[in-house]
Each structure stands twice: as structure tokens, then as C-alpha cells.
Amino acid sequence: MSNRTRDFERRTFLALASAGLAGLAGCNQQSQPGTTTPTSQPPTTDESEETETETTTTEPYDAERDIMVEMRDGVSLATNVFTPAGEDGPFPTLLNRTPYNKADEEPIGGIRPAVDAGYAVVQQDFRGRFGSEGEFQGFDQGEDGYDTIEWITEQDWSTGDVGMYGTSFRGMATWQAIKEDPPGLVAAAPLVTPTNFYGDLQYMGGADNYGTSLAWLAANSFSQVSRLDVSEEKAGELRGELESLLTGLPESADTLPTIEQPAFDEGVGPLWQDWHEHSTYDEFWKDLDVLQHIPDISTPVVQASGWYDIFLRGNTWGFSTIEEEGTDVVRENQKLVLGPWAHTTYPSANPVGDWDFGSNAEYDIANELVLPWFDYWLQDEETGVTSMPKVQYFQMGDNEWRTADQWPPSGVTATEYHLDSGGNANSDVGGGVLTTGDPSGSARSDSYEYDPLDPVPTRGGPLHMGGTVEAGVKDQTSVEERDDVLVYTSEELTEPLSIAGDVTASLFVETTAEDTDFMVKLVDVGPDGYSANITEGALRARYRETNDQGSSHLASQFEETAFLEPGAVYELEIELRDVAHTFQSGHRIRVDVTSSNFPKQDRNPNAAVPVAEATESDMQTATQTLYHSPERPSSIMLPVHE
Incomplete structure (x- = not known):
């Protein structure tokens, strides 16, 4: 990619960010390595930047970037590994896979706190995204997740005990890996993310979640243009179509037929056709459905979502199905947190639309739930996480947290x-x-x-x-x-x-x-x-x-x-x-x-x-x-x- 093209894409992203669209890159994780983004401000993921290998001597951990990890079909995925500075290990390992450019974000809670706690942290670009080879597979992330976990268990710096975590699409990748039940995956934290991809992500009662999928795919297709075999002039035209669609919302959504979105033509957004050609719960969606695999899953999980999050049902359905069909170790140890949040306000005290639920709405998911969870399962530490209530939920109107042993609560x-x-x-x-x-x-x-x-x-x-x-x-x-x-x-x-x-x-x-x-x-x-x-x-x-x-x-x-x-x-x-x-x-x-x-x-x-x-x-x-x-x-x- 030329510097001219990269500069154009960065200017485009900044224009979209000023229009309030930057959060479409995904729910809160940390932003660029070495920096901190408060949880009340969603990261602005500039997915137009290609991953570039850097050597930094000021980082408080050892880092090896852009290791090309080969999958079962020969495609290699760009992977970063962060370990405690000057230590040989081996370390329990936390895996975060992302479609949003690993060079521009950190996992929830950040890299340094996890490394300081004795973990190796692995970040990886999805297949077909940024530094990775191959074609983007959309939601189908199970095999690549399995293969990456297998690779981690073979490394000298890893104990072979792996925890996987992530929010939004990164959480989808986490669930898809859990579904494959890799032996090295000990515990997981899929957050604000779906489990039944038909009924929780793409459709609500059979009606297409049109606005969300339209805006998300448009905002995340700029880097796809860079992978097409077209001239810079043509690439500029395709990016212009995406920009017009995004900045013209909601009026630009008024396109008929909806499956024929001009901005997604010519290889820019092939997922759009996939999603809408499968309007029933057919094999396309069944293959992705985590809920069908709950009886076969052996990985304990914690989940979190919000009342106005697009993926709320993924968490409540996941919890309920585990209660009904899960193995003993998964059912007895699962935790669920339900706050008042929308997708981009999770897990902060920011107003959710017009309503301000107060400072009590904030929940430090990373330090109060996720890291203690992994400390227990991967480092055998008694962190108190197992004695936490099974369900913690925010009662809107009263604006207070309540606890329960089940969902819905008894009484x-x-x-x-x-x-x-x-x-x-x-x-x-x-x-x-x-x-x-x-x-x-x-x-x-x-x-x-x-x-x-x-x-x-x-x-x-x-x-x-x-x-x-x-x-x-x-x-x-x-x-x-x-x-x-x-x-x-x-x-x-x-x-x-x-x-x-x-x-x-x-x-x-x-x-x-x-x-x-x-x-x-x-x-x-x-x-x-x-x-x-x-x-x-x-x-x-x-x-x-x-x-x-x-x-x-x-x-x-x-x-x-x-x-x-x-x-x-x-x-x-x-x-x-x-x-x-x-x-x-x-x-x-x-x-x-x-x-x-x-x-x-x-x-x-x-x-x-x-x-x-x-x-x-x-x-x-x-x-x-x-x-x-x-x-x-x-x-x-x-x-x-x-």
C-alpha cells in the first residue's frame, strides 16, 4: 500500500470519526499499545492502517510482533506475543483475536496489567485482515482459533494453559474457538457478544437487524478495498462509496432491494450477500450456533452484556442454555454480569442515550471479573471469583446492582x-x-x-x-x-x-x-x-x-x-x-x-x-x-x- 493511499484512508477514517462512526469498529478494548483509553470512551479503531513491524525498547514487557503462525490449510496469520520483561517463562497465556488491527488496540484491561500479573499475551489479526494472509471468513473463526491455541501450547514460553477473551467480534471469535473445544483452552471470557448468530446478531424475530449490519460492514470495509486487485483510482471510488453510505445514514439506508447495496459491490462487502441470502435459520447459521454445542463444551466462561447492547440475548441465552445443558464444570462455575449499557458504553457510567444511570453503573470488568477469573483458572490463585454471585444485574429505575443465583431471578x-x-x-x-x-x-x-x-x-x-x-x-x-x-x-x-x-x-x-x-x-x-x-x-x-x-x-x-x-x-x-x-x-x-x-x-x-x-x-x-x-x-x- 502506498503512503498516499494510507494517508487517504486515515483522512477518511478521521472524517467518519468526527461524524460519530468510529465506534463501529467494535466494543471497548484498549487502544494503541502503550496508551490507555478510559472505559467511558470507545476506541477509534483506524482499520485503514496496515500492520507494520516495530521494535520498541521502551515497552515494559518483551514483545515479538508479526509472527506468521500457520493454520491447518497453510494460511499464516500475523500474531504478536508479549511476555514479562527479561523472564523466560513459561507463562499461562491469554489469547485475543481481532478483525480490527492488533497494531491499534489492546485486549480489554490492556497488555501491561496482564503481563505484570504473569501472563503471556497473544494478539492476532483475523484471517484476511491487516497483517494476516487469506480471505476474511466473517463469523467463521473456530478452526483458526483452535489452531492458534494449539500453536500456543507448543511454545516454550507458554505453560500450555490458555485463556481466551474479547468483546464484540473478538468475543464471537472466542465463542467459536470454545465451540471447537481445543484441549489447551482452560477458561474464557466472551463479552458483549452473540451465541446464536441468527437470532441474536443478524435477525430479531426474523426481521433483519439492518441498520447495525449495514453501518458495521461499511465502516469495516475500507481495509478490504486495499486488498482488492484494482487501481488506486478505482480504490478511491470504492472508498468514496463507503464514505457516502456512512456519512449519509440514516437516509442512505433507503436502498431497494436491500441486498443490492452499491457500496458493497465489486468484492468490497461479500458478507452482505451471505447474510441476506440466508434469511432463515439454515445450515449457514447452524454451523455458527454455539448453543447447539453447549453440551460438548468443557471450558468455563464468564459473560457480560447490557440491557441496550445489541448482543444481550447472546449472553442471556448462553447462560440459560449452559444451566440447562452444560457439563457440571461449566454450569457450576459460569458467571453473568448484566449492566444498563449499550454496545459502545459498556462497561462505563456514560449516559445510555438520554439516560444517565449514575456512577454506580460503571463496572470494572477487567479488574473485578476477567483477570481474577483467569488468575483462578490459569494460576491456581484464590481470587474470590468462584464465590461471586452467579448473576449480577443492574436494576434500572432504582439504578442499583442486584445479585441472583439464576436468570431470571427467583421471586x-x-x-x-x-x-x-x-x-x-x-x-x-x-x-x-x-x-x-x-x-x-x-x-x-x-x-x-x-x-x-x-x-x-x-x-x-x-x-x-x-x-x-x-x-x-x-x-x-x-x-x-x-x-x-x-x-x-x-x-x-x-x-x-x-x-x-x-x-x-x-x-x-x-x-x-x-x-x-x-x-x-x-x-x-x-x-x-x-x-x-x-x-x-x-x-x-x-x-x-x-x-x-x-x-x-x-x-x-x-x-x-x-x-x-x-x-x-x-x-x-x-x-x-x-x-x-x-x-x-x-x-x-x-x-x-x-x-x-x-x-x-x-x-x-x-x-x-x-x-x-x-x-x-x-x-x-x-x-x-x-x-x-x-x-x-x-x-x-x-x-x-x-
Whole structure:
């Protein structure tokens, strides 16, 4: 790569960083070696820089950089090794694999604290990224992780006991290696990362997590351009397409069909086609699904996530599946931390959208959980980590940490709240009511028109689109003013009401379309009228039928499609994301029901076609009817915690 090209890419990245997009490179780790980035500030990963070998004499550890480690197929991956200065070892070893350029970041907690604690630290660029050979394999990181761990165990400087850790995509690589069950992997810490890549990463209830995947792939494709066999002039054009897409969000997301993103053409973003050609839970996703392998895993893990993190379900599903199916050593020793964070605020006390949860929201994951975890498993030190509560979670509203021996915590009562109205629940000025009593029967239903060419805009929530569409808590008032949003609100609470666990909506619906989406938000309305999104869920109706023969109980219903009969009534079960929140006295509980949340989710065209391939001519307006009669009682089930 020429200096001119490198300078262009650096200028491009800095421009994107100023637009609030730099955090798309991934969740918090440390930034460049030898420096410290506070946990409250996500690192700005400049992935346009190629890895360059350096010899530094001022570092407080011994370093060997860009060792080319050969994988089973002959491809070599660029690897850095850091060991205690002047010591021969052998040392227990911590492995961190990254797609974001090992030269520009450090693992969570930093290199020096781990080396000072007696570890060798190994960092490696993914295949096809920066200093490594080969083609980028996306989420399929299991074999390379296994081979790297095997290589570590053969080195004189390693004891052969390996711990693996990482956040976000680095955590995905950690889980994929765990899934392969390498003998040298003793313990692991996959943090803010998915386990079921279909249901937690790419799709929510079958609806594509469009905005996050679009922004992430665009922000992380600049280095891919540098690997293409094209002229510098052409490379500049391709980078310009990516820059226009990123800086133009959310407006630039309005492309149809969604699978044909011009910025990803010509080899720039081949993963885009892979993700969207596999819209069902097929072999592409099953091969990646960690949950299927839980009974065969022998590596104890700690996990952490946040209520507004895009990958929350990966951690709660992973924990629950280990509790149900894990081996004794994995089940008895696992730990789970759930904070109030979004993906890029983890694990800090930074505001999450509009809400500031206070200094108590910060959790020093590296020093209070991860390093003590590895000290116990790799160095036989009694750090107290095994006596920690199995689950630590942040109760929003009360803004305090709580502990439990299970998730959801014991003492939860599933409490049904019915949706009701006089037939006019459209918008927040309609008559929608949320009540623990039976539906009144004064009107049997509410209706709205869903036009995919005029979708409900995204306001906060669990997403990762940089500064263009902010994640976390945002006022839903502007959304709730729309007639295509049904709004059901309780009376003011006379005492606090706490919930903790999974939330499920049961909707009796009718539509004029052969397929459509239904989306549900749980909202906390304050005395000042601020309408705060607490959790949400979605269901693409073609995936409503559960396939009990599926190979993964959490995704089996998404293996096959079944289109709707227009005019027929269906009962849809919609899973919202887990949450712990207290609705305070004087507040009101609210449920919003609609059919779009764009660009966070892609738009259902209301047609029996592959959604990613839908053109503007496929887009149809549908009439949606939600029933709330005694015979068809639509409701939401809240996990009330005493």
C-alpha cells in the first residue's frame, strides 16, 4: 500500500470519526499499545492502517510482533506475543483475536496489567485482515482459533494453559474457538457478544437487524478495498462509496432491494450477500450456533452484556442454555454480569442515550471479573471469583446492582397486562389502555395502515450505528404521535413496580397482507411525559410457526416460512428482550405496537417475497388489525419481581 493511499484512508477514517462512526469498529478494548483509553470512551479503531513491524525498547514487557503462525490449510496469520520483561517463562497465556488491527488496540484491561500479573499475551489479526494472509471468513473463526491455541501450547514460553477473551467480534471469535473445544483452552471470557448468530446478531424475530449490519460492514470495509486487485483510482471510488453510505445514514439506508447495496459491490462487502441470502435459520447459521454445542463444551466462561447492547440475548441465552445443558464444570462455575449499557458504553457510567444511570453503573470488568477469573483458572490463585454471585444485574429505575443465583431471578411472578381501547388506540392521544383486568369488550379491535415506504423511524434501542442513530434510551413521543403506532398506557402507578426477566407479548392480529411484521416496545412514561423505551421485540409473521424438530430450540421456528392468509386471525407470540427495570410511583407503563422500526430493522414489503430482494414495486400498504376482546385478549406478560 502506498503512503498516499494510507494517508487517504486515515483522512477518511478521521472524517467518519468526527461524524460519530468510529465506534463501529467494535466494543471497548484498549487502544494503541502503550496508551490507555478510559472505559467511558470507545476506541477509534483506524482499520485503514496496515500492520507494520516495530521494535520498541521502551515497552515494559518483551514483545515479538508479526509472527506468521500457520493454520491447518497453510494460511499464516500475523500474531504478536508479549511476555514479562527479561523472564523466560513459561507463562499461562491469554489469547485475543481481532478483525480490527492488533497494531491499534489492546485486549480489554490492556497488555501491561496482564503481563505484570504473569501472563503471556497473544494478539492476532483475523484471517484476511491487516497483517494476516487469506480471505476474511466473517463469523467463521473456530478452526483458526483452535489452531492458534494449539500453536500456543507448543511454545516454550507458554505453560500450555490458555485463556481466551474479547468483546464484540473478538468475543464471537472466542465463542467459536470454545465451540471447537481445543484441549489447551482452560477458561474464557466472551463479552458483549452473540451465541446464536441468527437470532441474536443478524435477525430479531426474523426481521433483519439492518441498520447495525449495514453501518458495521461499511465502516469495516475500507481495509478490504486495499486488498482488492484494482487501481488506486478505482480504490478511491470504492472508498468514496463507503464514505457516502456512512456519512449519509440514516437516509442512505433507503436502498431497494436491500441486498443490492452499491457500496458493497465489486468484492468490497461479500458478507452482505451471505447474510441476506440466508434469511432463515439454515445450515449457514447452524454451523455458527454455539448453543447447539453447549453440551460438548468443557471450558468455563464468564459473560457480560447490557440491557441496550445489541448482543444481550447472546449472553442471556448462553447462560440459560449452559444451566440447562452444560457439563457440571461449566454450569457450576459460569458467571453473568448484566449492566444498563449499550454496545459502545459498556462497561462505563456514560449516559445510555438520554439516560444517565449514575456512577454506580460503571463496572470494572477487567479488574473485578476477567483477570481474577483467569488468575483462578490459569494460576491456581484464590481470587474470590468462584464465590461471586452467579448473576449480577443492574436494576434500572432504582439504578442499583442486584445479585441472583439464576436468570431470571427467583421471586418473579409472570403478570399479564391486557391491551384495551374503545377502538381508537392510534397514537398517544388515542384511548389505548393497559390493564391487569379483563378486556372491557367495548370495542373489539384497533387498526392502522402500515406503509413500508413511510416506515416508523428508529428512536434509540439496541443498535450499533455510530452517532447517526443513537442507541439506548430515547424519547418515543415523536414515534407515538403517528397513527400507525398503537399505544396502550396504564394508570399512574401508586407504588413502584419492578420487573426482571423475559417479557412476552401475545397479539391476536389480522392483516390484508401475505406477510408482515409486528413490533412491540415496553415503555416507561414519566410524570413529565418523557416516554422511555425499556425493551422491545419483533416478529416477522412468516416465521410464526414453531418447528419443534429444530436443532436449536431458540431458533427452530425460523427454519421454515409460512405465509399468511389475508383476513385470517392469528395469535402471535413475540419475545421481547430480557430486562430489569423499576417503574416508579407516578409513572405509567406503556406498550407500543406497530409494524416497522427503520432503519434498525429492515422493512417488510407486505408481500410473499424474499424481503432482502424486494423492490419498490413489491412494497404494498397493509391494514393491520389488533384484537383485544374477551375471546381474543391481546396482552403482554411482565416478570414482576417482588
